[in-house]
Amino acid sequence: MKPFAAARLYTFVDTAYLHGRDPAEVARRLCDGGSDVVQLRAKGAPVEEIRRLAEAVLPVCERAGVAFVLNDHPKLALQLGAPCCHLGQEDFFDAGFRTAAQVTGCPPQMKLGLSTHAPEEAKRALRAAPDYIAIGPVFPTGTKPGRAAVTLDYVRWAAANVTLPWFAIGGINLSTLDSVVDAGARRICVVSAILNAPDIAAACGEFRQRLEQFEL
Numbered sequence: 001m002k003p004f005a006a007a008r009l010y011t012f013v014d015t016a017y018l019h020g021r022d023p024a025e026v027a028r029r030l031c032d033g034g035s036d037v038v039q040l041r042a043k044g045a046p047v048e049e050i051r052r053l054a055e056a057v058l059p060v061c062e063r064a065g066v067a068f069v070l071n072d073h074p075k076l077a078l079q080l081g082a083p084c085c086h087l088g089q090e091d092f093f094d095a096g097f098r099t100a101a102q103v104t105g106c107p108p109q110m111k112l113g114l115s116t117h118a119p120e121e122a123k124r125a126l127r128a129a130p131d132y133i134a135i136g137p138v139f140p141t142g143t144k145p146g147r148a149a150v151t152l153d154y155v156r157w158a159a160a161n162v163t164l165p166w167f168a169i170g171g172i173n174l175s176t177l178d179s180v181v182d183a184g185a186r187r188i189c190v191v192s193a194i195l196n197a198p199d200i201a202a203a204c205g206e207f208r209q210r211l212e213q214f215e216l
Contacts, residue, residue, distance in 0.1 A: 001066065001067040002036050002065070002067065003165075004037070004067070004113075004187075005216070006216065007067070007165070008036055008186065008187055008188070008211045008216070009034060009037070009188065009207055009208050009211060010036065010037040010038075010167050010169075010189040011030045011039070011189070011191075011194055012038065012040075012191045012194075012195065013027050013030070013038060013039070013040050013041070013053070014039075015041070015045060015053070016041075016143070017191065017192055017195035023040075023053050023057055024056040024057055026200060027056075027057045029201045029204075030066075030201070031061060032064075032201045033201035033202065033203065033205050033208070034205055034207075034208035035066055036067065037066065037069060037084075038057070038067070038068055038069070039071055039189075040053055040057050040068070040069070041071040042071070047073065047076060051076060054068075054070055054076070054082065055080065058082060067083055068082055068084065069082070069083075069113065070082045070084070070085050071085075072085075072087065072088075072091060073085070074087065077110055078105070078110060082110060083110055084110055084111040084113060084131070085104075085110055085112055086112070086114070086115070086134075087103070087113070087114055087115070088114075088115045089114070089115055089116065092114055093124070098128060099128050099129060100112045100128050100130045100131070111131040112130045112131055113130055113131060113132045113133065114128065115133070115136075116133050116134060117136070117154075118150065119157050119161070122157075122161075122162060126164060131164075131165070132164060132165040132166060132167065133165075133166050133167075134166070134167050134169045135158045135169065135185075136189070137149055137150060137169060137170020138151065138154070138155055138168050138169065138176075138180060139170055139176060140171055141170045141171040141191070141192070142192065143170070143191050143192065144170060149170065149171065150170070152179060152180065155180060155183040155185050156184055158184065158185075159183065159185065165187060167185075167187040167188060168183075168185035168188050168189070169188070169191075170189075173190070173192075174193065174207070174210070177210055186215075186216050187216070188207070193207075194207070
C-alpha cells in the first residue's frame with residue numbers, strides 16, 4: 001500500500017451513499033479509478049454488520065494495493081488486520097486516548113488517522129502522533145450534518161503549519177477542487193461527488209487527473 005505521504009485521492013465506501021449497490025463492487029470501482037485510500041464508513045450500523053462489510057471490502061483494496069481504512073472501530077480494525085483506522089475527535093480524545101499508540105499498539109499494528117476541525121484541534125491531534133489528519137469540512141456537506149464548514153482559511157492554515165500528511169475533506173467536488181488546491185491542499189477526500197456519480201471509476205479518474213498536475 002502507498003504511504004499516506006504519497007497519496008492524493010482518498011475515497012469512501014459510505015453506506016449512506018451506496019444506493020443499493022454492492023459495497024465490494026463500489027470499492028473495486030474506486031480502486032480502478034485511481035483511489036489511493038478507501039475508507040469504509042457505516043455510521044450507525046451494528047458492529048457485526050460493519051464486520052461483514054469490512055470482510056467484503058478489505059480484500060478488494062488489498063488486491064489493488066490501495067490502503068483500506070475502517071472508520072470508528074479500532075478494536076474491530078485490529079481484529080480484521082486492517083491497515084488503518086480513522087477516528088473523530090470525540091471518538092479519540094473523549095474516549096480517553098492521548099497518543100496514537102494507545103489505539104494502534106506499540107509497536108503499531110495499524111495506522112491511525114484523526115479528524116480535525118480547527119487549528120487547536122489539529123495541534124492536539126498532531127501531539128498524539130497519528131499517521132495523518134483530516135482538515136474539514138471545508139464546505140457544507142451532507143456527510144457531516146450540523147457541522148459548520150471550516151472554510152478555506154483552515155486549509156491555508158494547514159498548508160502553512162502541518163508537515164504530517166493531511167487531507168482536505170468536506171463538500172469537495174470538481175467545481176470546488178481548484179479553490180481547495182489553490183489554498184494549499186494536495187491530498188483530498190471525496191465522498192458524495194464520487195459516490196453519486198453515474199460512473200464511479202470515471203469520477204475518480206477526473207479528480208486524480210486534476211490533482212496530478214500539482215506536486216505533493
